[in-house]
Structures are given as structure tokens and as C-alpha cells.
Amino acid sequence: MRILGIDPGYGIVGYGVIDYNNSTEVVDYGVISTPKELSLPERLEVIYSSLCSLINSYKPDVLAVEELFYFKNQTTVISVAEARGVILLAGRNKKIPIYEYTPLQIKQALTGFGRAEKAQMQFMVKTILGLDSVPKPDDAADALAVAICHSQINPNLNDNMI
Numbered sequence: 001m002r003i004l005g006i007d008p009g010y011g012i013v014g015y016g017v018i019d020y021n022n023s024t025e026v027v028d029y030g031v032i033s034t035p036k037e038l039s040l041p042e043r044l045e046v047i048y049s050s051l052c053s054l055i056n057s058y059k060p061d062v063l064a065v066e067e068l069f070y071f072k073n074q075t076t077v078i079s080v081a082e083a084r085g086v087i088l089l090a091g092r093n094k095k096i097p098i099y100e101y102t103p104l105q106i107k108q109a110l111t112g113f114g115r116a117e118k119a120q121m122q123f124m125v126k127t128i129l130g131l132d133s134v135p136k137p138d139d140a141a142d143a144l145a146v147a148i149c150h151s152q153i154n155p156n157l158n159d160n161m162i
Contacts (some may be wrong), residue, residue: 002027004060004096005147006051007139008068010034010043010083013051014139017058018129020151026129027058029140040079044086051090063091063098064150066106066142101149109149121145 001021007014011034017027032050034043055063065088068081091098104114110124122134125144135141 001062001151002058002060003147003150004054004058004063005143005145005150006063006065006087007142007146008066008080008084008087009139010040010047010079011036012137012139013047013083013087014137014141014143015051015054016135016140016144016147017054017060018144018147018151024128024148024151026131026135026144029135029144031137031139040082044083047083048086048090051087052094055090055094055096060096062150063087063096064146065091065098065100066146067100067102069103099150101146101153105153106145106149109152110145124148 001019003018003020005016005018013032015032016029019025019027032047034046038046065084068077068084088098107116107121108114110116110128111120118138122138122141125141125148126134128148129144135144
């Protein structure tokens, strides 16, 4: 099963592609960056078209997306929520099953502890995927964590599917 994990944002969207079949193997990871000088609608368009290109290239079986949790900055949370909506729309338009996971679920799936620190999460991503170093940037490592979470919880689970 090929899983595309997404760490939503509007300035930077992390993505991680893994193959899961009794073991977990990294296919690719990186970020979609949107220039600050673009308007929010233009940034959302970049996210949408870039994500559609990733889907066309990697042909994932499922899309695993991190749910929004808590933001101190109310302006930021709205923009990230709008970006997340565009991400979900791209998946729906490509007819890919979409699963959502909270930060707590992701941390618990990777470390067994829902309050794990970022360094613990990055270490587990590196270890589970057999990488020599922690994936950079952090957004890409976070997206890989979302994909790994889906594979750990159950790749056939339909309870969280949109």
C-alpha cells in the first residue's frame, strides 16, 4: 500500500510517501513551498496544483492528513485550515481515500506516548524508515510521521476516512 502523508500549512506543506507491506519503506519526501509575496488564494492554488502533481506522480492508495490541533495565532489557524481544505479537495478530486489523524494519535502510533517531544518523533521516523539521518525539513519529517501513523494504526481502517 502506498501512503501519502501530509503535514498541512499554507507557507510550507510537508509531504511524505511511503510503501507499506509488512515493512515500511520511504519512497520520497519534501515540501511544497508557497512564496510569501503571493496572495492567499494564489498560495492555495500552488498547494492544490502541486499536490495534484504529487498524486499523479506517486499514485498513492490513501492520503493521510494531520488534523489541526491548537494554534496561538488565530489568523494563522484560519489560513492553515483553508490550505487543509484545498489538500482534502485534491484528494477527493483524485478519488483517493482520505484519513485524518490528530497529533496525539500520530505521536502515540510512533512512540507509544501521546505527548512525545519533536526530537523523539524525528528519531522514530528515522528508525522506522531505516534512514541514516532525520528527514529535513521538519515539515517533511512530520508528513512521514503521518504516513507511518496510518500504516501503524491499520492501513485498512475506515473509521477515520472522509
